[in-house]
Amino acid sequence: MAYPWRTVALLPLFSLLAQAQVPTPAPFVEDAAALAGVVTTCGSREKRYIVEVDGGGLALADFDGDLDLDLVVVDGSTLQRIEKGELGFPTRLFLNDGKGRFALAGEAWTMVPSRWGMGCAVGDVDGDGWLDLYVTHWGRDQLFRNLAGRGFALREVEALAGDEQWGTSAAFLDYDRDGALDLALVNYLEFDLARIPPPGGSCRWKGMDVMCGPEGLTPTHDRLLRNVGGELRDVTEAARLRPASAGYGLGLVTLDYDRDGDTDLYVANDSTPNFLWENQGDGTFKEVGLARGVSHDMNGKEQAGMGIAVGDLDGDGREDLLVTNFSGENNALYMSRGARGFSERSGPVGIGGPSVTRLGWGTALADFDLDGRLDAFVLNGHVYPVADRPGTDTSYAQPADFYRGMADGRMRVEPLVDGPPRVMRASTYGDIDGDGDLDIVGVELDGAVRVLRNRARELHASRSWLAVELRSASGNRFALGASVRFEWDGGARTCEVRTSGGYQSAIAPRVHVGLGGASRAKRVIARWPSGRERVLEDVEGGKLLVLEEPTL
Numbered sequence: 001m002a003y004p005w006r007t008v009a010l011l012p013l014f015s016l017l018a019q020a021q022v023p024t025p026a027p028f029v030e031d032a033a034a035l036a037g038v039v040t041t042c043g044s045r046e047k048r049y050i051v052e053v054d055g056g057g058l059a060l061a062d063f064d065g066d067l068d069l070d071l072v073v074v075d076g077s078t079l080q081r082i083e084k085g086e087l088g089f090p091t092r093l094f095l096n097d098g099k100g101r102f103a104l105a106g107e108a109w110t111m112v113p114s115r116w117g118m119g120c121a122v123g124d125v126d127g128d129g130w131l132d133l134y135v136t137h138w139g140r141d142q143l144f145r146n147l148a149g150r151g152f153a154l155r156e157v158e159a160l161a162g163d164e165q166w167g168t169s170a171a172f173l174d175y176d177r178d179g180a181l182d183l184a185l186v187n188y189l190e191f192d193l194a195r196i197p198p199p200g201g202s203c204r205w206k207g208m209d210v211m212c213g214p215e216g217l218t219p220t221h222d223r224l225l226r227n228v229g230g231e232l233r234d235v236t237e238a239a240r241l242r243p244a245s246a247g248y249g250l251g252l253v254t255l256d257y258d259r260d261g262d263t264d265l266y267v268a269n270d271s272t273p274n275f276l277w278e279n280q281g282d283g284t285f286k287e288v289g290l291a292r293g294v295s296h297d298m299n300g301k302e303q304a305g306m307g308i309a310v311g312d313l314d315g316d317g318r319e320d321l322l323v324t325n326f327s328g329e330n331n332a333l334y335m336s337r338g339a340r341g342f343s344e345r346s347g348p349v350g351i352g353g354p355s356v357t358r359l360g361w362g363t364a365l366a367d368f369d370l371d372g373r374l375d376a377f378v379l380n381g382h383v384y385p386v387a388d389r390p391g392t393d394t395s396y397a398q399p400a401d402f403y404r405g406m407a408d409g410r411m412r413v414e415p416l417v418d419g420p421p422r423v424m425r426a427s428t429y430g431d432i433d434g435d436g437d438l439d440i441v442g443v444e445l446d447g448a449v450r451v452l453r454n455r456a457r458e459l460h461a462s463r464s465w466l467a468v469e470l471r472s473a474s475g476n477r478f479a480l481g482a483s484v485r486f487e488w489d490g491g492a493r494t495c496e497v498r499t500s501g502g503y504q505s506a507i508a509p510r511v512h513v514g515l516g517g518a519s520r521a522k523r524v525i526a527r528w529p530s531g532r533e534r535v536l537e538d539v540e541g542g543k544l545l546v547l548e549e550p551t552l
Contacts, residue, residue, distance in 0.1 A: 115139025123172025179475025324360025362427025
C-alpha cells in the first residue's frame, strides 16, 4: 500500500543526503608547471635545532615594471654549511611572463647570499619609482636596490653593520609621515649553535625529545630604521620601540588600527604576548597590545603566534586581525571594536575549534571567491617530525585550510586545495595570471615552492572584481599607508595599501576587491597619506586601475 505522506516527507531527506555526498570543489588547484623544480632548503630533515624549522620567505610584486607580479623566493642553508664557513643559498627572483608562468631572472637580478635567509619586505626605499627588496637572515640582512627594472644591486645598510641577529619578518612604512619609507624589523632569538643543547634532556614535547626553543632561549628586541635622505638609521630607542621584555617575533603587519592617520605595527610573537605598537604621531610608539585585547587569547594566555592576516571582515571600516598559532591553540581572530580595541571572536565565527589541531603559518584575509565578502587561508605544518607518532593529537604534515566568508558573518572551514597534507610555511598572494582572482604561492619546508591557482573565475564566472594601485610623484611612490574605499551595489569595503603581512613574506602594493554580482563599482575613493583624494564614479569592473596622486 502506498503512503503519499511518507513520500513527501522522505524526498527532501534523500535529496539532502545526496547533496551531502557531493564534494565541494576545492577553491584552488596546484599548478606544478608554473614554477617547476624550484625547492628550498632549511637545515636537516631531523630538525634538531630551532633554526631548521621556520623556512624561507616569499614576495609577489612587480619588479620589472610590466604590472605582472614577479616572485621572490628566499632560501636557507644547513648547519653543515655554517660549520664549514660557507654562505647559505641565494635569494632568487622569478619573472612573470604575463600568464602566470615564472622563469629565473637573468644575471643582472642575481642576489649574493648571506648566512641563512629567512623573510623579506618590499618597498621603494630610495623613492625612484621602483620596488626594492629587503631580505632578513639569521646573520646579516641585505637590501637590494632595484636598478630601474634592469636588475638588483646590493646596498649596504650602515646601521646594521656587524649585526648578526636572527631576523624574521620586516615591513616598509612611513611611520613619521615625511614621505620617505622607513623599515621595521622583527627579530626572533639569540641562536649560538655552540651554546644551545641538542634535543633531549629538558627539551621535550608530549614526553618526546625535541629541539630546544623558543622557551628557555633568549628573545631579541625588534628594531626600527628611519629613512633619512635615503639612508636607514636605527631609531629604535628614540622611537621607544623597545619593551621591557622582548618577544620571540615572527609575524609583522602595518595598519592604522585607530584610524588616526598614522601607521601602527602589530607583531605576532611565539610563546610570548603579541605587540601592538600604537604610533603616537610624534615619532614615538606605545605598546598597547594588552590594553587593546590583541596580546593574548580569550582566556588571557599568551599563544605561539606565527602569521598575521589583516582586513575588514565585518565591513565596519576598521581592519580586523587573524593570527595563526601553534597546535593545541586556536587561531585567534581579533575583531575591531573601534577606539576600544579588539575582541577575540574565533569561536563564534567558526574557525577556533577546527584550527586547534593545526600549526598555522602563512595566511591572508582577502575576497578569494569574489562574492564581496572576505575569506582567509592558512598554510599549516608542524615543527616536530615526531608529531606523527601516536597520541600527539596532531601530525607533522597537515592540510591547508580555506575559511570561506559567509553571509551570516561566520566562516566555513574547507580544504584549500586537493592533494596530500604537507609541511607548509610562508605564503604570499596576488593575481599572478591576470584573470581577476587572487592566487597563492606557498613554501613547503624542504620541498617545492607551490603555486595554487584560484578557481573563482572558473567556478563563478558572473562575479566581477576591481584592483587599484596608487602612485605618488615623489617620496613614498607606491603610497604605503593610503586607503581605497570601494562602493558597489550590495557592498562596500575600505582597504589599506601595504606590502606586509602573512609570515616572513611580502605582497604587492595593490588592493583588490570582489564585487559579487555587480559589474561595476558605484564609487572608488582613493586617499593618499598626504590627505589628498581622488573620487571615481561608475567604474567598470574587471580591471586594474593605476591612479596618480592629485597635485592640488
